[in-house]
Amino acid sequence: MTPKERYKKLKQHLKDENPVLLEVIQEYEKLDKIAHSLGFISEEDSYTANISWWPLISVLGTFSAGKSSFINSYLGVKVQQSGNQAVDDKFTVICYGNNEKPTTLPGLALDADPRFPFYNISEEVEKVASGEGSRVNLYLQLKTVKSDNLKGKIIIDSPGFDADSQRDSILRITHHIIDMSDLVLIFFDARHPEPGAMRDTLEHLVSKTVEHRDGDKILYILNQIDTTAYDDNLEDVIGAWQRALSQKGLISGNFFAIYNEKAMVKIEDSAVEERLKRKKDEDLGRILERMEGVKVERAYRISKALEDFAKEMITSKLPLLKESLNRWGYKVLFVDILIILISLGAIGGAWFLGYIPPKPPVEMLISTAVGLFMLLLFVHFKARSLFAKKEIQKWQESGDEVIANAVAHNTRWYKPIFRIWSNSWIQKASLKLESIVEYSRSAIRKLNDQYVSPSGGIKED
Ligand SMILES: Nc1nc2c(ncn2[C@@H]2O[C@H](COP(=O)(O)OP(=O)(O)OP(=O)(O)O)[C@@H](O)[C@H]2O)c(=O)[nH]1
Ligand SMILES: [Mg+2]
Structure with missing residues (x-):
């Protein structure tokens, strides 16, 4: 995708989902222009390409834990199938779309969608599972859904996790998704009172995530706690899960217990029901707050x-x-002046020694001048490319590709050399860049106005 197409698509999506960022992206376009003209990045490159524009929330967990039901409720649309056998065998990337009906597209469609943080996903899959890149449709699908809750974010639903039967590539993709996500919801379900039986799953989902450098982005969610109503043993079940998690090294405040009102079992005892509901409402509230928070x-x-x-x-x-x-x-x-002095010296010497007649014929003068000029040109361009190569090599060795590119760009043979001693191009670029800095500060103020209410809380959408 060329930067132009990329900008067009990004702008379209932002218009629908996050208009505050529409102006910001115009500034990115200006920044790209400046960087292109200075040669810091190539014409095909863009600063927008190194940024995930849409935050990613991934939902992982054991099979039938209620991941898809949770997402359906969150979106207010039945997007994902749910059921008591393993339903999903693919990762489903769910993005906002303008179609009234949820639309399913093959995984390859993600390759062309700049909203997705690993756009060019087949390459990414290829990286984590060699040979599988071309079969990305086996693992991934894209769904677009018209739901306000989805504006400005991307949610990934994942196949139920079963470590024993898990394919290596799925495991790798899972870890890759955890890495990329802004928020990870890991679902367990309270119907399995023996977390010990899920040892392998815990091993993969918890032990690996515990080591994660930004562990705070991972929320552990015990779902279906309505099923504890029958024995009225919520505290025991939560206790057992927390012990199992802490055995895997997890000591985190990010442990929540919820259920899905649409899928819950009927609870006879109204006191128990009320207690469960209170717990659920409180924890769900915190989960939803985190989900909104990533967008901001x-x-x-x-x-x-x-x-x-x-x-x-x-x-x-x-x-x-x-x-x-x-x-x-x-x-x-220096080389130019040196070669001029040497040539003049040689001609003077030749004249002095009598190799050149005191009054040389015009043809001789012309041919000498032309010869000299050609020599000068040759040496000049040789020196330009030789010294440029040295500079470029120096920057490459110190790991600064950006400057290396810019030096290559600005020392091309057709760029006049005296231009570099004029300060005006630096000043012009600096002024433009400063106006971008100024702009981004005002954008942050605007974001504050939009998202933060005077009391300091996050506004409800
Ligand atoms: N009692 C109860 N049942 C639930 C709850 N959430 C989901 N269920 C039911 O659990 C079953 C599995 O739900 P799904 O949403 O398909 O679970 P999943 O995690 O997406 O399952 P896979 O995609 O197959 O891994 C369905 O029959 C849901 O109706 C809950 O909070 N309480
Ligand atoms: Mg599911």
Whole structure:
């Protein structure tokens, strides 16, 4: 996808889902333009490509734990099949769409959707499971759903986790999804009072996630606690699960217990029902808050990243580029002057020694001048490319590809050398970049106005 197509698609999606970011993306477009003209990134590249624009919430867990039912309730649309046998065998990426009816697309459609953080997903799958990239449709599907709760975020529903029968590629994809997600909901179900029986699953889902560097993004959710009503043993069940989780190393406040009102069993004892409901409402409220929170955090992060990109260019990249070009320019100039002096010296010497008649014929003058000029050109361009190569190599060795690219771009043979000593191009670029920094600050203020109510809480949508 070219940057142009990418911008067009992103803008369309933002218009529908997150209009506050529409202006931000225009600033990204400006930033790209500046970076292209300075040569920091190639024409096919874009700063938007390194950013996930839509936060990702993934729902993982044991089979039949109620993952799909939870998502259906959250969206208010029956998007996903639910049932008591293992229903899902694919990861389903659920995005906002304008069609009234939920629409299912093959996994490959994700490749072309810039909202998805691993757009070019087949390459990613190929990375985690070699040879499987071309079969990405086996693992993934895309569903678009018109639901306000889905605006500005992406939810992934996953096949029930059963470590024994899990294919390696599914495991790898699961871990990859955990890595990419802004929030991970791991579902267990209270109908299995013996968490010990789920040892392998816990091993994979919990032990691996415990080590995760941003562990706070992982929420452990014990679902279907309505089923504890019969024995009225909610505390025992929660206790057993928490012990099992802590044996796997999890000591986290992110443990919740809920049930789904649409799928619950009937509870005879109204006192028990009320107690369960209170627990559920409180925990569900916190889960939903976290789910809304990622959208807001993401919007802030996108604006902040814009500011950081622009600032880095002003304070570090531009000065380094200028310094490098200066060095290059002076070396070329030195060689140019040297070759002129040597040639003049040689001609003077030849004239002095009598190899050239005191009054040389015009043809001789012309051919000497042309010869000299050709020599000068040859040496000049040789010196340009030689010294440029040295500079580029230096930056590559120090790991700064951005400056290396920019030096290559600005030392192309047709770029006049004197341009680098004029400060105006640096000043122009800096001014534009500063206006981007200024803009991103005002965007953050706007986000504050939209998301944060005067009391400091997050506004309800
Ligand atoms: N009692 C009760 N049943 C539930 C609850 N949530 C879901 N169920 C039922 O549990 C069964 C499994 O639900 P799903 O939503 O399909 O579970 P899943 O985790 O998506 O299952 P897989 O995709 O097959 O792994 C369905 O019959 C649901 O009606 C709940 O909170 N309480
Ligand atoms: Mg399911």
